[in-house]
Amino acid sequence: MLISLSSRKCITSNINANTLTIISTMEEAKKQGSELVCFGEAFIQGFNDLTSQYDIDIKTALTLTDTPILSIIEKSKELSIGVAFGYIENDHGDLYSSYLIIDSGKVIHNYRRISSGWKETNDHRYKEANESLVFNFHSKKFLVALCGDLWVYPEKFKKDYDILLWPIYVSFDISKWHETELNDYCLHSSSINDRVLLINYIDDYSVGGSLYFKDNRIINQIDFNIDDFITFNI
Numbered sequence: 370m371l372i373s374l375s376s377r378k379c380i381t382s383n384i385n386a387n388t389l390t391i392i393s394t395m396e397e398a399k400k401q402g403s404e405l406v407c408f409g410e411a412f413i414q415g416f417n418d419l420t421s422q423y424d425i426d427i428k429t430a431l432t433l434t435d436t437p438i439l440s441i442i443e444k445s446k447e448l449s450i451g452v453a454f455g456y457i458e459n460d461h462g463d464l465y466s467s468y469l470i471i472d473s474g475k476v477i478h479n480y481r482r483i484s485s486g487w488k489e490t491n492d493h494r495y496k497e498a499n500e501s502l503v504f505n506f507h508s509k510k511f512l513v514a515l516c517g518d519l520w521v522y523p524e525k526f527k528k529d530y531d532i533l534l535w536p537i538y539v540s541f542d543i544s545k546w547h548e549t550e551l552n553d554y555c556l557h558s559s560s561i562n563d564r565v566l567l568i569n570y571i572d573d574y575s576v577g578g579s580l581y582f583k584d585n586r587i588i589n590q591i592d593f594n595i596d597d598f599i600t601f602n603i
Contacts, residue, residue, distance in 0.1 A: 370509060372566065373398040373406040375598035376577035376591045379570045381415035384429065388413060388437040392444045394598055395452055401600045404507060405451035409536045409570040409579075410516050411466055411487075413437060413456040416538035417574065421490035423464075430459035433476065438469070446474025451506060455515065455536050463496050464488075468513050468536055470504065478504040482515040483522055503530045512562075519561060526561050532603065533562040540574040543593050551580075551587070559585040564603065571596055 375394050380386045391408060398406045410416055414429050431438055438456070445452050451472040458467035458481070466482040481498035488495045501518070503510050510530040516537040519526060526533065535558060541550050558565040564583050571577035576593040581601065589601045 370405070370507060370603055371401070371403045371600055372603050373401070373403040373598050373600040374566060374568050374579035374581070374591065375406060375408050376568070376570050376579045376595060377408075377598060378577075378596045379409075379412050379415045379572045381572055382418045382429070383415070384413055384431075384437050387415065388440060391441055391452065391454055395441075395444055395448055395450055398598060398600060399448045399450050403450065403600045405453065405472075406598070407534060407536065407566060407568050407579075408452075408454040409568045410455040410468070410538040411457055412454045412570055415572060416487075417572065419457060419488060421488045421492075421495070423490075423492050423494055426457065426464060427459060427462070430457045430464050432459050433469075433479070442471055442474055442476070445471045449473045453513075453534065453536075455538075463494055465496055465498070466515060468515055468534075470506065470511075470513075472506060477506065478502075478511075478513070480513040480515065482518060483525065484515075484517040484520075486517040486521075487515075501525055503528060519558065523557075523561055530562070531564065533558065533565045534568070535565055536568045538575065539569060541576070543576055546576070546578065546593060554580075555582050555585060555587060558582050566603075
């Protein structure tokens with residue numbers, strides 16, 4: 370299976386521009402034979418778009434029937450390609466940090482973050498889920514963990530599946546990545562599953578970097594501060 374990981378730049382609070390980045394990356398990845406293109410946490414709005422002030426955040430949170438998501442669904446159908454991306458979801462007024470997986474125009478999974486580190490408020494309208502479910506994509510079984518989920522609730526991700534998708538948003542500088550974090554993220558994720566895809570994007574604070582960990586080793590990666598995507602066989 371050919372999979373693409375994107376570290377392309379996210380423009381905070383610019384939903385239209387980020388949606389176009391997703392669509393253009395899908396088009397390029399399709400030319401490379403990719404079956405699934407993956408983006409990081411809250412990519413459509415940008416992680417730093419969230420203010421933890423409900424009256425502001427509800428205006429940019431998206432439902433599955435809003436135009437940006439519908440346009441991605443339509444492009445997925447047109448290209449017969451899968452795409453996965455993070456967004457701040459509005460579900461009847463409740464807000465979630467969610468991760469949507471679409472295959473050839475069909476929504477096949479909508480994961481909601483289970484750890485609370487994505488927001489700085491106790492407002493009950495900002496919610497988390499409590500489990501991660503295995504889903505099938507083509508010939509593989511997948512599981513999703515959003516950023517802190519894997520650190521806070523590692524036991525919830527020790528299940529029978531093939532590939533763990535780990536979309537994150539972190540803003541370590543390059544020296545910290547190389548000094549400690551690369552090793553820590555590799556060791557920790559490898560204790561959960563032997564094949565892990567970590568996806569982080571570039572913005573004004575984050576240097577991005579997306580990696581394929583297998584058997585406690587880095588098999589493939591987009592290096593930091595590279596505004597691009599990578600396609601490989603898994």
